[in-house]
Amino acid sequence: MDRYTRLTELGWNMDLLRRGTVLVVGAGALGNEIIKNLALAGVGNVLVVDLDVIESHNLTRSVLFRASDVGRRKAEVAALAAADIEPRMNVRWFDAPFQTTLGLGALGNVDIVLGSLDNIQTRRDLNRACLLTNTPFIDGGLYFLDGDVRTFLPPFPVCFDCTLTQDERDTGWRRWSCLGILGDHGAGVGPTAPTVASMVGGLQAQLALKYLHKDFAGPYPMLVPNGVRIRFNGFADEYERWDLNRDSECPTHLSVTSVPLSPITSIPYGNDMPAAQLLEIAQAALGHEAYIELGFDVVHSLHCFQCDRIEAAARRRGALGIAETMCPECTPSVCFECGHSIAKTVATRPDLVFPEKVDCAACFESNPLVLRDSQTLNRIEPGSPALAYSLAELTVPMMDILEARDFEGQKTMYIQLDGDRDKVFGTC
Known part of the structure; x- marks a missing residue:
């Protein structure tokens, strides 16, 4: 049988x-x-x-x-x-x-x-x-x-x-x-x-x-x-x-509007390609002022207004935790009173986090808290900080379909990253 x-x-x-x-x-x-x-x-x-x-x-x-x-x-x-x-x-x-x-x-x-x-x-x-x-x-x-x-x-x-x-x-x-x-x-x-x-x-x-x-x-x-x-x-x-x-x-x-089945321009590159290279492809088709919509917000830098320190970042907005936005220069790493980790308190006891202070989860002593302002982007465009990164660093997934537009927003093209197909599907 x-x-x-x-x-x-x-x-x-x-x-x-x-x-x-x-x-x-x-x-x-x-x-x-x-x-x-x-x-x-x-x-x-x-x-x-x-x-x-x-x-x-x-x-x-x-x-x-x-x-x-x-x-x-x-x-x-x-x-x-x-x-x-x-x-x-x-x-x-x-x-x-x-x-x-x-x-x-x-x-x-x-x-x-x-x-x-x-x-x-x-x-x-x-x-x-x-x-x-x-x-x-x-x-x-x-x-x-x-x-x-x-x-x-x-x-x-x-x-x-x-x-x-x-x-x-x-x-x-x-x-x-x-x-x-x-x-x-x-x-x-x-x-x-x-x-x-x-x-x-x-x-x-x-x-x-x-x-x-x-x-x-x-x-x-x-x-x-x-x-x-x-x-x-x-x-x-x-x-x-x-x-x-x-x-x-x-x-x-x-x-949401469904991505049209055609025409989609497939390119033989994966999400490891530089964002600048993808923009060049869009500009060749739509003009030198063309841009690409990511479809989500990316935090590209964190700025502390207290010490004026700026740290480069490339994280999708919503995936960035409070502990990651704390300024490491202006917020103590451990509680002044008992030495308990401030980051651990922030991660496990959000009820103890306030706009300018955090109460220690171990001893409830107040400690200063300075959160950095996040600078975001949602496009790849001329002069954008996105051009310093690869698509993967901008959290663009494998085999994504990205929408490119001309400056006036009248012409569009959909670009599919086909270089990752084998990584995704193998021998499907």
Whole structure:
């Protein structure tokens, strides 16, 4: 009997599954279940993104991790375990933030995206990238004994951002912790259960497998509902399903227009190319005053108004923590009274941080705090500080699609960085 006999008896087409490409963002407990199921089903190409390392508490909820893996990268271990389950799988892993790793060109070349993330902002950014590239997005989440799955498919009558309140958007970088540690904004958080991770991850994987068969004339229709939320209430042991409603004030729907499929100018360079070189390409097509939109803000320098010290930087805005904006000359590194790290207090006790002082988390003694002003840019243009950096240093991800415009904003061109294709997809 062939290895895949039972799968084909379900009506699944192995050729379709082997040609499929699935992006999984998040390789924790939920991501483990998704990746495991995709491997068991024989999916041919899987990309795994997760920036975290394995800790001992992950071992009780993550089926692909072992005690010997503690300290290793989640994405790497999950990817290698998947390849062990399905040797023919082309699985690629990336141990960096999604936002700075995979660009719109990469998203546009995958069949479906599965999210298994623990912070709202990354889910919003992933949602936005999917809308820009018309890529289906199935989001999953866990909380205590509860779990839910939300489906967002083209033409996106509703999106992930539609489901959020403004308060949730404002506190988007907070991460739910399985250790019960206070989040960045002091909110209590709770643990997640391996049983619920298995249920939610299994449902996400099944929906992805069905989506890969959407045009296949099998024994029964493979339908994936669009714009629905399927919730498992682990306390009542009940499933619920309801339609999601579009938010007329959704900031993503109000600001996003899909990148046109053509014409896109592909260039044989990756994100390691100098920003100045990319600008020259745009200027050759659109005139010497052309510029390139990054689509996000980059902090290029930090300026302390107290000591007038300026430090060059290249960090995406929103990824810069308070501790990094402290002036090292004007803010003490340790508490004057007890020697406790000021940076540690700032990182773990934001409730003790005030405009011009920080109270020590150990002894509550007040210490001076001087935060530097961040200078930002969002374009590559003539005379810009961006010209001193490579695209990667400006946090432009691999295979991104960037929009170039002429000075009047009347002519545009879309440029795709195709030099990183092999790094992203390998032998896909």
